[in-house]
Amino acid sequence: MTVASIDHANWLTSRVEHIESILETLLPAPDVVPQRLHEAMRYAVLGGGKRVRAALLFAAGEAVLQGSAPSMAQEKSLNYAAAAVELIHAYSLVHDDLPCMDDDILRRGRPTVHVAFDEATAMLVGDALQPLAFEWLAAMPVAPALIVQAVTVLAKAAGSSGMVGGQAIDCDSVGKDLNLDALQHMHKLKTGALLKGSIVLGGIVAGASSSQRQILSEFGELMGLGFQIQDDILDVTSDSTTLGKTAGKDLADNKPTYVALLGLEGARQRLAQLHEEARLMLRPLGQSGQYLHYLADYIVGRTY
């Protein structure tokens, strides 16, 4: 690794540790009533996860701040927003793992929430994490008008025109032949909406101009697709221990994937192409876009 890439890897490690401690502090303590629910919420959110969404949010914030230090209020707000997107992501995993959905027993190398607790608790964990995300956005010490924008962005990213909508299309398409456009649309919602939303939120909190928002939004869209293609590739090239979840599951479940549609080489080529587009997209941000650059490399190159 070059010195720069070591610095970037250190930055990511420090951001991951940072968001973990923020989540640890902000989540309801396990001794607060209802204890079992709070314990399960902490189990679902803490202790692992790549924290890609939080990292993208922080990186977008840095890109917009153009090298100047964030105010204390901005820093606190970025923390709340990053924690909020991680809540939405964590809740979606808990619900996706339930028997009526993917019926998965392993997540981040540990029993899924409904296995460690029970199904009803897993359902309620998801149901409680979602409003908590909006509560945290509303607690950001920024101008109320920015909070309103942030709530709108996160709500749309999470809802039926975003993540949950993509999940619904995914459920409906099991066993069906999806063409590339339909697959792309599904992933744009299922994975892309929240990744893009995280990046845009970082920009909003840091006071992005409308042209900066536009760059962040388009870059976010590409990252969403890139993330999913790499996920599909890893599903067939990696093993369960490395992934921390069941490998080969999409294939076994007859789910449409990029690899199924394009072949492994075709999927890798499409990913490389997206990666290049994303790098070009960031050019106007100059040096301050360095962490977004690094995360783009990280997302398409990750092995788990």
Added chain:
Amino acid sequence: MTVASIDHANWLTSRVEHIESILETLLPAPDVVPQRLHEAMRYAVLGGGKRVRAALLFAAGEAVLQGSAPSMAQEKSLNYAAAAVELIHAYSLVHDDLPCMDDDILRRGRPTVHVAFDEATAMLVGDALQPLAFEWLAAMPVAPALIVQAVTVLAKAAGSSGMVGGQAIDCDSVGKDLNLDALQHMHKLKTGALLKGSIVLGGIVAGASSSQRQILSEFGELMGLGFQIQDDILDVTSDSTTLGKTAGKDLADNKPTYVALLGLEGARQRLAQLHEEARLMLRPLGQSGQYLHYLADYIVGRTY
């Protein structure tokens, strides 16, 4: 009925029709992708329901406006807020009815969402309705600072210190001996938090002073308890056709209820006492609190 009570009954009918048409308009159309999810969301929200929460929200707004007509922006905002609380209520019913929770097949006299569609769709319906509620709050044409307050109130009412927390305590207490304090605490969260939140939201949107908010909040708390006591009474005194859901279910499931703890007469007495407290609470609002008065009578006296 007296002329006044006929007027009030007409007011309630008109408000119920009004919120139904607002929800009908605001919900994603069934031909928008993902169609099946949107169809199921509409099935879950539209076509029935007493709309008590929306009515309380409108009544609280009227109480704060003190007889003056709302501005167009206030009226629109009250509509959005009322629709938002109905979404949260509707989602909670969809998830509560699932096999891993109450496993109920009948709701408002129709098959529950997971019966009419499937379990995965029912889960996703709930997951999509929740962020939509916050999206609608963020769309209210009022001062952003009021939106931020509204988001906070609804998020807390819906989350682990509110409705979902109460549901978790309820799940954990099946088959256990709960004393009256514990039962009360559970219902304060499970049913009370959102009823109270609806009333407070109506006040916030209409520009309530802090003393008005205090009245609305305490009145809301009493209504939450009163609503649940009457629910428990109806569970043993009414039939499934009248209720539109399975009667006698709490008793059969060995769930703690007011009737189980206080007996039928004891529960009725406690309800009458709460009702009287609630009426006294509204006194400072004078004539403009008339619809809240009426709804208090309605809630404790309802037969379904």
